[in-house]
Amino acid sequence: xxxxxxxxxxxxxxxxxxxxxxxxxxxxxxxxxxxxxxxxxxxxxxxxxxxxxxxxxxxxxxxxxxxxxxxxxxxxxxxxxxxxxxxxxxxxxxxxxxxxxxxxxxxxxxxxxxxxxxxxxxxxxxxxxxxxxxxxxxxxxxxxxxxxxxxxxxxxxxxxxxxxxxxxxxxxxxxxxxxxxxxxxxxxxxxxxxxxxxxxxxxxxxxxxxxxxxxxxxxxxxxxxxxxxxxxxxxxxxxxxxxxxxxxxxxxxxxxxxxxxxxxxxxxxxxxxxxxxxxxxxxxxxxxxxxxxxxxxxxxxxxxxxxxxxxxxxxxxxxxxxxxxxxxxxxxxxxxxxxxxxxxxxxxxxxxxxxxxxxxxxxxxxxxxxxxxxxxxxxxxxxxxxxxxxxxxxxxxxxxxxxxxxxxxxxxxxxxxxxxxxxxxxxxxxxxxxxxxxxxxxxxxxxxxxxxxxxxxxxxxxxxxxxxxxxxxxxxxxxxxxxxxxxxxxxxxxxxxxxxxxxxxxxxxxxxxxxxxxxxxxxxxxxxxxxxxxxxxxxxxxxxxxxxxxxxxxxxxxxxxxxxx
Amino acid sequence: xxxxxxxxxxxxxxxxxxxxxxxxxxxxxxxxxxxxxxxxxxxxxxxxxxxxxxxxxxxxxxxxxxxxxxxxxxxxxxxxxxxxxxxxxxxxxxxxxxxxxxxxxxxxxxxxxxxxxxxxxxxxxxxxxxxxxxxxxxxxxxxxxxxxxxxxxxxxxxxxxxxxxxxxxxxxxxxxxxxxxxxxxxxxxxxxxxxxxxxxxxxxxxxxxxxxxxxxxxxxxxxxxxxxxxxxxxxxxxxxxxxxxxxxxxxxxxxxxxxxxxxxxxxxxxxxxxxxxxxxxxxxxxxxxxxxxxxxxxxxxxxxxxxxx
Numbered sequence: 039x040x041x042x043x044x045x046x047x048x049x050x051x052x053x054x055x056x057x058x059x060x061x062x063x064x065x066x067x068x069x070x071x072x073x074x075x076x077x078x079x080x081x082x083x084x085x086x087x088x089x090x091x092x093x094x095x096x097x098x099x100x101x102x103x104x105x106x107x108x109x110x111x112x113x114x115x116x117x118x119x120x121x122x123x124x125x126x127x128x129x130x131x132x133x134x135x136x137x138x139x140x141x142x143x144x145x146x147x148x149x150x151x152x153x154x155x156x157x158x159x160x161x162x163x164x165x166x167x168x169x170x171x172x173x174x175x176x177x178x179x180x181x182x183x184x185x186x187x188x189x190x191x192x193x194x195x196x197x198x199x200x201x202x203x204x205x206x207x208x209x210x211x212x213x214x215x216x217x218x219x220x221x222x223x224x225x226x227x228x229x230x231x232x233x234x235x236x237x238x239x240x241x242x243x244x245x246x247x248x249x250x251x252x253x254x255x256x257x258x259x260x261x262x263x264x265x266x267x268x269x270x271x272x273x274x275x276x277x278x279x280x281x282x283x284x285x286x287x288x289x290x291x292x293x294x295x296x297x298x299x300x301x302x303x304x305x306x307x308x309x310x311x312x313x314x315x316x317x318x319x320x321x322x323x324x325x326x327x328x329x330x331x332x333x334x335x336x337x338x339x340x341x342x343x344x345x346x347x348x349x350x351x352x353x354x355x356x357x358x359x360x361x362x363x364x365x366x367x368x369x370x371x372x373x374x375x376x377x378x379x380x381x382x383x384x385x386x387x388x389x390x391x392x393x394x395x396x397x398x399x400x401x402x403x404x405x406x407x408x409x410x411x412x413x414x415x416x417x418x419x420x421x422x423x424x425x426x427x428x429x430x431x432x433x434x435x436x437x438x439x440x441x442x443x444x445x446x447x448x449x450x451x452x453x454x455x456x457x458x459x460x461x462x463x464x465x466x467x468x469x470x471x472x473x474x475x476x477x478x479x480x481x482x483x484x485x486x487x488x489x490x491x492x493x494x495x496x497x498x499x500x501x502x503x504x505x506x507x508x509x510x511x512x513x514x515x516x517x518x519x520x521x522x523x524x525x526x527x528x529x530x531x532x533x534x535x536x537x538x539x540x541x542x543x544x545x546x547x548x549x550x551x552x553x554x555x556x557x558x559x560x561x562x563x564x565x566x567x568x569x570x571x572x573x574x575x576x577x578x579x580x581x582x583x584x585x586x587x588x589x590x591x592x593x594x595x596x597x598x599x600x601x602x603x
Numbered sequence: 604x605x606x607x608x609x610x611x612x613x614x615x616x617x618x619x620x621x622x623x624x625x626x627x628x629x630x631x632x633x634x635x636x637x638x639x640x641x642x643x644x645x646x647x648x649x650x651x652x653x654x655x656x657x658x659x660x661x662x663x664x665x666x667x668x669x670x671x672x673x674x675x676x677x678x679x680x681x682x683x684x685x686x687x688x689x690x691x692x693x694x695x696x697x698x699x700x701x702x703x704x705x706x707x708x709x710x711x712x713x714x715x716x717x718x719x720x721x722x723x724x725x726x727x728x729x730x731x732x733x734x735x736x737x738x739x740x741x742x743x744x745x746x747x748x749x750x751x752x753x754x755x756x757x758x759x760x761x762x763x764x765x766x767x768x769x770x771x772x773x774x775x776x777x778x779x780x781x782x783x784x785x786x787x788x789x790x791x792x793x794x795x796x797x798x799x800x801x802x803x804x805x806x807x808x809x810x811x812x813x814x815x816x817x818x819x820x821x822x823x824x825x826x827x828x829x830x831x832x833x834x835x836x837x838x839x840x841x842x843x844x845x846x847x848x849x850x851x852x853x854x855x856x857x858x859x860x861x862x863x864x865x866x867x868x869x870x871x872x873x874x875x876x877x878x879x880x881x882x883x884x885x886x887x888x889x890x891x892x893x894x895x896x897x898x899x900x901x902x903x904x905x906x907x908x909x910x911x912x
Contacts, residue, residue: 109788109888182785188762189745189787284763290746291764324650325658333668355748355784356759357766360690367686371679375672381639382671388646390659395651403643410639414632421628421682423621423689426756427610430748430783496608496752498783501791505867507608507779 051463051539052562068152069565073159074138075461077130080163085127086532087170091119093525096485100518102506112502113180114173114204120183121208124304125215126166128446132311133158133222135453136250138461140226142556142563143244145235145571150228151221158218158225165215172207179208182500184301185271187282187293192275206275209268216261216268223254223261230254235555237574244554244577245328248335249314252342253307259346260303267296291356298349306345308442309409310338312449313380316402319452320384322552323399324391327578330383337376337383344373354425363422370420377413381406396550397471398455404479405448412440415490433493439486451478451531458535459549463561464542470534477527484520488513553578605776607753614778614799616771617693618755624689631678694756697767702739704728708747708760708782711789711889712853712866722812723841725853726866728797731805732772740766743851745787751780751797759784772799781867788888794867815844816856816911827907830900839891842911852891859911865889873909877901 052058058072067073094115098107107115141149149155172178181189185205188194195202230251234243271293273279280286282293321328328334350358350366384406393399415437419425428434451474458466495509504510548557556563557580558572575582613619650658706728707714715724730736740749742762749768750757758766782793800808819825828845831837837845839852858864861871868887869875880901883891896904 109791112791113785113788181787186746186784189785194745194787284761289763290761325652326660327662329662330664330668331662355757356761357764360696363690364687368683371683372676374679375675378675379668379672382667385639385642385646386664386667388643388650390661391646391650392652392656392658393647393650395647403647406643407636407640410636414636417679417682418625418628418632421624421686421689423624423686423693423756424628426693426758427618427621427625427752430750430757494610494752496610496779496781498748498750498781500785501781503791505794509609 052461053539055562055565057565066156068148068156070137070141070149070152070155071461071563071565071567073152073155074134076159077134077137077162078461080159080166081127081130081134082532082535084122084166085131086528088119088122088127089525089528091115091122093521095119096518096521098502099504099514101515102504102511104503107502109502110177110180113500114178116500117179117182117185117204118169121169121179121212122166123442124183124308125212126162126169128308128442128450129219129304130162131450132253132308132446133219135246135315135450135457136226136253136311137222139457139556140229140247140250141233142460142559142567143247143554144230144233144238145555145568145574146229146233147566147568149225150232151225154221155225158221161218161221162215165211165213165218168207168214169211172204172211175203175207177202177204179204181205184297185293186297187271187274187290188284188288190271190275190293191283206272209272209275213265213268216265219257220261223257226250226254227258235571235574241332242574242577242579245317245331245334245338246311246314246554249310249317249338252338253310253314256303256307256310256342256345260300260307263296264300264304267293267300270296291353294353294356295349298352299346301352302349303345305438305441306341308446309449310341312405312446312453313338315449315453315456316384316405317380318552318554319398319402319456320387321391321578322456322550323396323402324388324393325551326387326391327553327581328383329386329389330379331577333379334383337379340376341373344369344376348373351420351425352429354419354422355429367420367422371417374413374417374420381410381413396455397466397468397475398452398550400472400475401448401452401455404475405445405452408440408444408448408482411487412437412442412445415440428493430498431493432489432497432499435499436486436489436493439482439489444482444486448478451475454531454535456550457556458538459542459545460556460561460563462539462542463545464538465545465549466534466538466542470530470537474527474530474534477523477530481520481522481524481527485517485524488516488520492517548580553581555579605774607774607776607778610752612753613755614753614772614774614776615755616773617769618753619773620689620692621755624685627685628682631682635678694767694769697737697739697769700737702767703736704730705739705741706749706760707741707743708749708786709743709851710745710787711782711793711887713749713793713795714743714853717809720809720813722809723843723854724812724857725861726794726796727861727863728795729805729808730770730772730797730799731802732775732799733802735769735771738768738770740768746784747782747786747793748784749780749795750783751778751795753778754780754797757783775799775801775804779867789866792866792868792887794863796863796867811860811912812857816842818844819907820910821906823903823906824910825907827903827905830896830903831907834894834896834900836894855908855911857911859909873905876908877905880904 190205195205270281274281280288282288282290347369351370455466492513545561559568607614613622705716713726740760742760747760748757758768776799778797780795819828837849839849840855841847841849843856864871879886
């Protein structure tokens with residue numbers, strides 16, 4: 039509505055807006071959109087680093103007894119890959135979507151605490167830089183992203199290879215970033231609670247916002263457990279606190295309980311906003327309101343609750359009491375139920391719709407199928423005896439990459455293709471998008487489906503090399519070659535992000551015929567988001583306006599039509 | 604000798620039971636995936652955008668929601684019953700039974716103690732077929748995980764938290780595995796070799812292991828004893844009949860009877876043994892120091908250790 043006076047082809051991109059000009063504006067941002075963009079750029083950069091680390095791993099594992107990397111190097115590479123992906127790439131990328139779009143989707147002018155929002159970002163950036171600085175101090179983290187005690191105690195990290203400060207940088211880096219994340223969650227929760235547009239009851243809040251709010255609750259409750267464990271480990275290492283030292287009466291398993299009390303909700307932190315993106319993308323590209331809105335919202339809350347009662351399923355091989363196993367197995371399996379509700383509601387949303395295959399929709403559909411595979415192997419791991427056989431192996435590596443890469447990353451890609459026009463003012467190239475999509479689908483499934491068999495064939499995870507046992511050579515070769523295809527797809531994505539900023543078609547306010555409030559303002563939105571906030575009578579306020587004839591259908595909504603212009 | 608390396612080729616009754624659970628879950632999963640993929644694909648083909656076809660507007664159906672809540676609930680309840688059933692078959696509590704073998708994990712090798720016959724060994728686990736055996740697991744340092752895919756269950760080996768496994772081997776053969784919980788630099792080369800034997804073969808092996816080390820038979824080997832004492836090998840390694848104070852490295856009393864060296868990193872040949880003695884760090888990351896041995900000294904040690912059948 040706001041951009042109506044400017045012809046679309048004259049409209050500038052976000053980086054040409056006068057409010058965002060100059061170094062000072064990028065050093066002292068308080069606008070949630072500008073901070074969101076900084077989160078996007080930073081997390082994408084860390085993502086690229088973590089992808090590079092993954093390619094180094096796959097190259098080392100391309101054949102048995104490969105002597106390219108030493109154990110000392112490989113251990114840092116895989117530890118930093120995991121840590122970076124979880125804490126510096128994927129979680130902040132989802133937070134970027136949350137802080138950019140939550141205010142826009144509920145008709146607010148900013149988040150509740152804009153300055154705290156900026157502080158969150160700087161803590162995250164500095165935490166990430168500290169973590170990477172460890173490479174220059176004698177070696178980065180080399181004990182895996184879960185850093186199981188007592189391997190993290192100084193007597194084990196100190197050796198002639200490492201002086202062992204990698205663990206300390208990891209502790210401090212994650213504490214900083216974690217504090218920022220807690221602030222993010224407070225910000226999102228208060229924003230959703232207090233700053234919704236006048237008519238926006240909780241029953242009219244877009245599902246992305248529902249899931250972001252649920253996510254914020256999870257972050258608020260889970261991150262402190264990690265921070266506590268990190269402080270305890272720091273005390274162990276520097277003040278001989280002996281929390282995790284068995285010889286002195288400490289308990290190594292205590293670390294695992296703390297870590298996974300954070301770590302399992304973290305898994306849902308890494309997927310709930312993705313579920314939210316899918317719940318926005320599928321209705322828009324099916325031209326049909328979301329099916330089972332209330333059930334999707336309730337299922338989200340159910341997942342949130344259950345996610346705090348399943349952590350010990352990461353510890354099924356530690357030899358605990360059977361009663362503990364029963365409780366955690368049952369809770370872990372129950373989580374499949376609300377997840378299934380979501381999947382079936384998304385399919386029902388497509389059912390009877392008018393589906394267009396724009397890149398965002400392709401990623402959303404691929405997500406549903408790939409995430410289902412990851413979810414089903416998750417149920418297999420909840421079946422305790424199967425976990426006994428397959429945990430700590432490449433089967434589990436395949437499983438969580440199906441949820442986090444085939445799942446979360448594909449939702450993020452759907453989110454980029456859907457919302458990049460809103461953020462920047464330009465469309466992403468659909469042509470490059472489709473190339474990227476097929477490279478990623480082929481590369482991802484080729485790289486990771488076959489790794490299930492690597493686990494079955496006897497390959498443990500976190501090994502820098504492996505003997506030439508039956509099948510392992512061919513499985514790993516196929517996986518590595520497919521991983522290169524996947525990486526190529528990711529490079530196409532980055533090229534698209536950069537090229538489309540200059541060459542992309544102007545987006546207009548609402549290129550996809552979206553139904554939620556972020557599409558009611560210009561692309562990119564002005565600093566205070568809206569001139570006027572449209573009335574909200576349902577979960578699809580813009581479609582209501584169009585039906586009542588108060589908002590002209592300014593632009594065609596499918597890319598095919600647009601390409602013919 | 605048959606080799607077993609995969610979860611899909613079970614060698615114990617427990618592994619057969621676990622594989623049964625795996626195939627049940629695999630079948631259920633395949634069915635669910637087929638339903639989800641089938642419905643999605645049908646929707647995508649049937650409802651793709653066409654000129655002049657308006658999308659439907661329905662947005663709720665409580666009966667459907669109840670259906671796709673109840674059916675998955677029933678399925679996971681069934682799978683939970685499967686889990687409980689197989690768990691009780693595979694690894695019931697040890698309840699004070701004495702272990703047939705205690706495995707102590709170290710960075711990066713496995714110490715073995717058969718308490719009943721009183722045998723100490725390392726890395727290569729001989730077990731008899733056809734008996735239900737209790738294995739106890741302890742750690743000397745960090746967390747490891749004992750995983751031999753064809754034996755079924757893996758178990759974490761945690762300092763201060765002893766664990767156990769019940770195993771009933773069904774077929775003689777060599778079962779290969781590895782430490783599967785990241786335990787530091789040498790984790791990738793901390794392999795496990797289980798040799799399942801008939802009761803007679805196993806008893807013969809035990810009998811041979813109960814003997815003290817054979818005395819050096821030749822001049823070269825006798826010089827090797829000297830090197831072994833002089834280079835402080837005895838601070839870490841024990842050789843029954845010679846000196847047995849070393850406890851932090853593999854027992855070498857019958858080292859020549861083993862098929863591999865350095866927890867499966869090398870085949871046990873004189874050439875490999877001299878390579879290992881000359882530069883252990885080039886074979887794998889380990890706590891064995893570079894002893895700075897001369898070529899002669901390596902030769903003497905190989906002659907001595909190679910005779911310890």
